[in-house]
Amino acid sequence: MSGQRMTGADAILRCLEAEGVDVMFGIPGGAILPLYDAMAKGTTVRHVLARHEQGAGHMAEGYARASGKVGVAIATSGPGATNLVTPIADAWMDSTPLVCVTGQVRSFLIGTDAFQECDITGITIPIVKHSWLVQDVKEIPHTLKAAFHVARTGRCGPVLVDVPRDVQEAELEFSYPDTVDLPGWKPPKRGHPRQIKEAAKALAAAERPVLYVGGGTLNADACEELRALAETGRLPVITTLMGKSAFPETHELHFGWPGMHGPKWSNWAMNKCDLLVAVGARFDDRVTGKLSAFAAGAQVIHLDIDSAEISKLRHADIPVVGPLKQVLGDLAKEMKELRVDGRTEPWLTQIAEWREQFPLRYGETKPGDMLKPQPVLETLQALTAGRDDVVWTTGVGQHQMWAMQYLLCEHPRTFVTSGGLGTMGYGVPAAVGAKAARPDATVICVDGDGCFQMTQQELATSVLEGLPIVVVIVNNGYLGMVRQWQDMFFDERFSQIHLTHQVPDYAGLAVAYGAAGFTVESEDELEATLAEALACGRTAVVDCRVDPREHCFPMIPAGAAALDLVEYPDEETVEAQ
Amino acid sequence: MIHTVSVLVENKPGALMRISSMFARRGYNIESLAVGPTERHDVSRIVLRVDCTQHSLEQIEKQMHKLVNVLRVNELEPDTSLERELALIKVAAPPDKRTELMALADVFNARVVDLGPDALVFEIVGPAEELEAFEELVRPHGIKELARTGRIGLQRASAGRSPRRQHVLS
Numbered sequence: 001m002s003g004q005r006m007t008g009a010d011a012i013l014r015c016l017e018a019e020g021v022d023v024m025f026g027i028p029g030g031a032i033l034p035l036y037d038a039m040a041k042g043t044t045v046r047h048v049l050a051r052h053e054q055g056a057g058h059m060a061e062g063y064a065r066a067s068g069k070v071g072v073a074i075a076t077s078g079p080g081a082t083n084l085v086t087p088i089a090d091a092w093m094d095s096t097p098l099v100c101v102t103g104q105v106r107s108f109l110i111g112t113d114a115f116q117e118c119d120i121t122g123i124t125i126p127i128v129k130h131s132w133l134v135q136d137v138k139e140i141p142h143t144l145k146a147a148f149h150v151a152r153t154g155r156c157g158p159v160l161v162d163v164p165r166d167v168q169e170a171e172l173e174f175s176y177p178d179t180v181d182l183p184g185w186k187p188p189k190r191g192h193p194r195q196i197k198e199a200a201k202a203l204a205a206a207e208r209p210v211l212y213v214g215g216g217t218l219n220a221d222a223c224e225e226l227r228a229l230a231e232t233g234r235l236p237v238i239t240t241l242m243g244k245s246a247f248p249e250t251h252e253l254h255f256g257w258p259g260m261h262g263p264k265w266s267n268w269a270m271n272k273c274d275l276l277v278a279v280g281a282r283f284d285d286r287v288t289g290k291l292s293a294f295a296a297g298a299q300v301i302h303l304d305i306d307s308a309e310i311s312k313l314r315h316a317d318i319p320v321v322g323p324l325k326q327v328l329g330d331l332a333k334e335m336k337e338l339r340v341d342g343r344t345e346p347w348l349t350q351i352a353e354w355r356e357q358f359p360l361r362y363g364e365t366k367p368g369d370m371l372k373p374q375p376v377l378e379t380l381q382a383l384t385a386g387r388d389d390v391v392w393t394t395g396v397g398q399h400q401m402w403a404m405q406y407l408l409c410e411h412p413r414t415f416v417t418s419g420g421l422g423t424m425g426y427g428v429p430a431a432v433g434a435k436a437a438r439p440d441a442t443v444i445c446v447d448g449d450g451c452f453q454m455t456q457q458e459l460a461t462s463v464l465e466g467l468p469i470v471v472v473i474v475n476n477g478y479l480g481m482v483r484q485w486q487d488m489f490f491d492e493r494f495s496q497i498h499l500t501h502q503v504p505d506y507a508g509l510a511v512a513y514g515a516a517g518f519t520v521e522s523e524d525e526l527e528a529t530l531a532e533a534l535a536c537g538r539t540a541v542v543d544c545r546v547d548p549r550e551h552c553f554p555m556i557p558a559g560a561a562a563l564d565l566v567e568y569p570d571e572e573t574v575e576a577q
Numbered sequence: 578m579i580h581t582v583s584v585l586v587e588n589k590p591g592a593l594m595r596i597s598s599m600f601a602r603r604g605y606n607i608e609s610l611a612v613g614p615t616e617r618h619d620v621s622r623i624v625l626r627v628d629c630t631q632h633s634l635e636q637i638e639k640q641m642h643k644l645v646n647v648l649r650v651n652e653l654e655p656d657t658s659l660e661r662e663l664a665l666i667k668v669a670a671p672p673d674k675r676t677e678l679m680a681l682a683d684v685f686n687a688r689v690v691d692l693g694p695d696a697l698v699f700e701i702v703g704p705a706e707e708l709e710a711f712e713e714l715v716r717p718h719g720i721k722e723l724a725r726t727g728r729i730g731l732q733r734a735s736a737g738r739s740p741r742r743q744h745v746l747s
Binding site: 121122125129131133154155182183184306312 | 633
């Protein structure tokens with residue numbers, strides 16, 4: 001292929017092929033027509049036709065998170081490109097490797113307010129690792145090479161390549177470069193051995209250590225090394241929302257999830273520890289609560305690929321900057337040599353006792369009560385326990401937090417969610433992308449009714465592209481998390497949150513899209529219906545109509561200290577109301 | 578505390594915008610900014626004056642380092658570097674005041690670069706404090722217009738090889 005004459009559009013496809021891309025997600029339009037014409041002429045890269053560019057972007061994210069590979073999204077100029085802005089911002093916040101290729105108006109029209117022109121490289125500057133406006137067809141190969149390199153090295157994230165239509169049409173002698181020329185891009189290659197030794201010493205000396213594991217661990221493909229470290233040092237592991245699935249959640253050393261809706265035992269462990277080891281985590285406000293009160297008595301070891309995260313929010317006593325696979329691997333080796341003497345056993349027992357003492361709980365369902373949301377998640381967990389071929393995705397809100405609390409992920413990259421940006425509507429398209437990455441897996445999207453309505457049109461993509469997913473809507477008829485806040489912090493002044501349980505009829509809507517539709521209104525029919533949907537082998541939507549009064553607990557009120565978390569109200573309190 | 582930072586960037590479209598956008602997004606305050614060519618045609622130097630009361634200089638430097646176009650970030654410390662600004666000042670100067678103004682200019686090494694019937698234009702180059710002192714002295718005569726560059730700076734030759742800042746042991 002080297003030295004072959006071809007158009008810029010053909011060259012883009014040859015670049016994607018050379019990068020080993022097997023699927024891209026997009027929608028054609030005027031300024032990207034040459035690229036779609038080149039697809040029609042042939043490529044080994046499968047194209048999945050989304051119904052909205054936001055869907056294409058989230059699919060690429062879901063694909064990336066489920067596979068560990070770079071996701072690719074394609075859109076036209078102007079509105080096509082701006083529709084990608086939300087997924088790009090989402091990928092930026094969650095460090096998801098993403099290459100977005102957008103069409104741009106012809107070079108001579110740039111700056112003239114031409115039809116469907118917009119400065120997408122300008123618009124996305126704050127939310128990309130880097131972007132390129134390709135001005136010469138000869139720049140295409142090394143630009144795409146650089147784009148993939150930047151997206152997946154260092155701290156992963158999104159990049160954007162904007163290609164004017166005339167550049168796609170112009171011709172070049174194509175050859176794909178072996179190396180990148182990026183003198184300013186030097187991600188750290190190794191964590192410093194002295195710092196790792198320091199960290200090991202501190203860990204060996206700690207009585208109450210905690211591993212606070214974030215999404216960086218998954219991005220670094222460092223889950224085995226994490227497990228080796230935890231087991232060697234007998235260290236309790238707490239995984240954040242983004243770190244969920246980095247450590248087997250039925251493992252005796254896994255102790256839940258921290259933060260705003262984390263269980264009491266997890267938050268107590270995080271906040272009462274004497275040594276906090278942040279592993280690819282960034283002290284997000286949803287994890288820490290009031291920062292000054294967070295893990296106030298703890299020394300901090302911070303392991304991260306991004307040096308700018310060190311001491312950004314919390315001072316790191318021992319920072320180690322480097323790829324987590326190597327850093328955790330070396331740290332585990334150091335720990336082995338330091339001979340651990342069961343020093344952490346009382347602490348592990350203590351956290352386990354807290355777990356016994358303050359379990360996740362919710363009110364009993366009495367005859368005539370509406371279905372509660374928590375049993376939906378518990379039943380899904382029961383139906384899938386022990387399976388290694390299930391990938392979960394979620395939207396954002398109460399259902400997402402219940403999913404975090406009740407679904408136990410045993411294998412890496414099996415929990416795909418929008419953390420940092422909190423993008424409602426992420427779940428359905430991310431599930432389609434995850435299915436493309438894991439065709440063998442059962443991909444289940446746990447969604448809210450509000451979230452579902454933001455991107456439901458991608459059901460069509462799921463059905464027609466042969467990427468079946470099961471969407472379980474925890475339908476409480478409201479924007480539930482907003483309802484919870486208005487109830488708890490705005491004196492029950494409910495404002496603009498009522499979506500209703502019935503409109504749309506989600507099962508009917510599913511059928512209209514060619515999918516299977518189910519409705520569940522009571523706990524009696526829950527298990528059988530979910531089991532049927534999971535077994536049906538088609539795209540399915542299960543509308544679980546649940547009680548809107550049910551809030552998600554525990555909860556750390558915004559700005560409060562994590563130790564002041566509010567638990568599920570006692571039965572007596574509920575009855576008194 | 579205000580620090581002066583010298584940033585070497587690839588001479589590529591948008592490099593300055595990426596830096597200024599990052600400053601705006603993270604709420605870092607820029608007091609002054611000057612961009613210009615360097616000894617290498619493919620590299621530009623951006624000299625920034627940054628207010629570090631809210632955010633640590635180390636954090637700001639590390640955030641800049643994450644930008645793909647940024648090659649190098651150095652603090653220009655007052656003891657070991659040179660800093661200069663240039664000002665053009667148009668001062669009201671009726672014929673009877675010219676001699677007095679020119680004598681003032683002499684003291685500050687300011688040059689007269691243009692002369693009109695009732696005004697003249699001074700050019701002054703130097704450290705910011707000198708420019709400010711001169712400005713204050715001519716102010717009573719009536720400053721009609723003033724233009725001033727951002728600050729540029731270099732490590733002193735006598736400071737030896739410019740130190741590479743080590744942010745975090747890595």
